[in-house]
Amino acid sequence: MVRKINYYLLTVVVLLSLLISFAGCVPGSNNEGASTTTFPVVAAKERFRIATTTSLYDTGLWYYLEPMFERKYNVEMDIVYAGTGIALEYGKRGDVDAVVVHDRAAEDKFIADGYGLNRRYFAYNYFLIAGPTSDPAGIKDMSPEDAFKKLAEEGKKNPAKVKFVSRGDNSGTHSKEKLIWAAAGFKYEDIQKSGPWYTEAGKGMGPCLLMANEEGAYILADISTFLAYKGKLNLIPLVEKGQIFLNVYAAIAINPEKIKTAKIQMANNFINWLISDEIQKVIGTYGVAEYGRPLFNPTSGGGCKQQGCPTVDEYSKPVQ
Amino acid sequence: MSELWEAFLQAIQLIVNLDREVVEIALRSLAISATAVIMASLVCIPVGGLIHFRNFQGKRVLINIIQTFYSVPTVCVGLFVFIFISRAGPLGGLGLLFTPTAVVIGQMVLITPILLGLTISALSGIDKAIKDSALSLGATEFQAIWTIIKEARFAVVAAFIMGFGRAISEVGAAMILGGNIRGYTRVLTTAISLETQKGELILALALGIILISLALVINVIVNFALQRY
Numbered sequence: 001m002v003r004k005i006n007y008y009l010l011t012v013v014v015l016l017s018l019l020i021s022f023a024g025c026v027p028g029s030n031n032e033g034a035s036t037t038t039f040p041v042v043a044a045k046e047r048f049r050i051a052t053t054t055s056l057y058d059t060g061l062w063y064y065l066e067p068m069f070e071r072k073y074n075v076e077m078d079i080v081y082a083g084t085g086i087a088l089e090y091g092k093r094g095d096v097d098a099v100v101v102h103d104r105a106a107e108d109k110f111i112a113d114g115y116g117l118n119r120r121y122f123a124y125n126y127f128l129i130a131g132p133t134s135d136p137a138g139i140k141d142m143s144p145e146d147a148f149k150k151l152a153e154e155g156k157k158n159p160a161k162v163k164f165v166s167r168g169d170n171s172g173t174h175s176k177e178k179l180i181w182a183a184a185g186f187k188y189e190d191i192q193k194s195g196p197w198y199t200e201a202g203k204g205m206g207p208c209l210l211m212a213n214e215e216g217a218y219i220l221a222d223i224s225t226f227l228a229y230k231g232k233l234n235l236i237p238l239v240e241k242g243q244i245f246l247n248v249y250a251a252i253a254i255n256p257e258k259i260k261t262a263k264i265q266m267a268n269n270f271i272n273w274l275i276s277d278e279i280q281k282v283i284g285t286y287g288v289a290e291y292g293r294p295l296f297n298p299t300s301g302g303g304c305k306q307q308g309c310p311t312v313d314e315y316s317k318p319v320q
Numbered sequence: 321m322s323e324l325w326e327a328f329l330q331a332i333q334l335i336v337n338l339d340r341e342v343v344e345i346a347l348r349s350l351a352i353s354a355t356a357v358i359m360a361s362l363v364c365i366p367v368g369g370l371i372h373f374r375n376f377q378g379k380r381v382l383i384n385i386i387q388t389f390y391s392v393p394t395v396c397v398g399l400f401v402f403i404f405i406s407r408a409g410p411l412g413g414l415g416l417l418f419t420p421t422a423v424v425i426g427q428m429v430l431i432t433p434i435l436l437g438l439t440i441s442a443l444s445g446i447d448k449a450i451k452d453s454a455l456s457l458g459a460t461e462f463q464a465i466w467t468i469i470k471e472a473r474f475a476v477v478a479a480f481i482m483g484f485g486r487a488i489s490e491v492g493a494a495m496i497l498g499g500n501i502r503g504y505t506r507v508l509t510t511a512i513s514l515e516t517q518k519g520e521l522i523l524a525l526a527l528g529i530i531l532i533s534l535a536l537v538i539n540v541i542v543n544f545a546l547q548r549y
Binding site for chain 1: 418504
């Protein structure tokens with residue numbers, strides 16, 4: 001009997017010590033002045049975590065901006081990439097300190113529910129419909145709504161030739177796609193069920209472009225990711241003009257009243273930094289060297305003039 | 321086929337040049353998975369021994385369940401742990417999500433069934449007489465289990481290596497729990513996934529080759545140590 005108890009005790013002690021050693025690994029509980037490399041389980045500086053939409057990540061913009069922010073505020077910035085839907089979910093659960101997303105309706109709800117505050121718009125670009133050079137559905141230069149109508153029509157008739165790859169992942173791009181379907185007079189559920197021409201990929205923007213490329217399919221993409229992937233694609237832009245194509249990126253801080261652990265000060269620093277003249281200039285020139293044109297338009301200067309563009313306050317008033 | 325060759329050359333190039341980021345990612349992979357397998361083994365090998373030794377009701381059922389969980393999808397393990405350690409979860413206060421520790425925990429959970437199950441199988445291959453004679457010579461149960469484990473060390477080490485292999489090669493849990501944060505939680509498998517997503521197929525494949533080479537080195541070292549002792 002005594003032996004048995006000893007054995008159980010031992011097991012309990014081992015489990016407990018494991019738990020304790022985990023707790024000891026929590027970042028931030030470590031000593032100051034360690035080296036800046038974070039390997040393997042050590043963290044010296046404050047960590048600031050954001051969830052960003054995949055389109056911004058896949059274009060490499062964050063690789064470029066991250067070290068600049070880290071240097072300026074002496075912080076270790078952790079960037080998790082996810083579609084707008086899951087990024088907002090991380091925000092709600094308190095797993096990030098700020099989100100960078102592009103889905104106005106979802107953002108409004110997020111803020112109205114009390115999870116987010118201090119939204120500022122810092123960049124915009126446009127969506128486009130890309131497709132194979134032969135353009136089997138014949139949508140070139142149509143309006144986005146008419147192009148979608150034509151795609152649905154031709155796709156149902158001839159699914160072997162006319163295909164469409166949808167993100168299908170609740171991302172900002174996916175939301176925009178649903179908006180266009182609605183504007184074209186369709187119910188999205190009907191489109192989902194309308195046959196094999198319509199594929200829901202459930203992947204990020206980059207992988208979807210590669211997939212559409214493999215299948216010779218049409219796809220709705222943001223122009224930045226499209227340009228960044230252009231070298232790997234045979235697809236060409238077919239529809240590029242339309243009010244509905246506007247795509248605005250917002251940074252939102254997580255509300256510390258709802259999420260106690262949210263680092264609001266650093267989130268505000270981050271948002272103000274994004275809309276600062278210096279970084280706006282950087283955003284406006286990012287990609288020129290590689291792609292011959294900027295991948296994103298900065299919101300400052302008021303270049304965005306159509307319906308749906310942010311107001312002056314929404315892109316230039318510092319948050320606090 | 322030429323792409324495969326290209327990937328192989330690029331892998332060699334990355335290794336020979338000691339590309340800083342790749343070395344860092346590879347070492348992080350190694351550190352995380354080694355920690356996971358060592359910590360999980362410390363619990364699972366003795367507990368596996370205990371399960372093998374004891375006769376109790378439902379033992380067969382338990383072993384069946386353990387073996388079933390060999391095939392648990394890594395993404396599900398990731399989500400399961402995510403629910404616990406996300407800020408909104410019961411262990412949220414520890415702030416573990418999107419840290420290397422989270423990946424270690426996920427991998428530990430993932431390989432626990434393998435380590436338990438293979439330890440039990442390993443011990444089953446040992447003559448029962450050894451246990452009996454150890455006990456009759458006055459060994460405690462713990463000492464007897466230890467004796468048997470030493471006797472079955474080749475098979476137990478095989479379990480260990482299997483667990484390490486599953487840990488270092490999984491991507492689902494590392495992606496969900498670590499978030500593939502550059503310079504912090506990016507490991508080889510999540511880097512492969514990202515490079516594939518970016519269409520950098522050759523680089524992705526090269527990273528895969530590096531992962532396999534790493535596993536080879538570990539296996540050689542472990543087996544060498546085993547031969548000597």
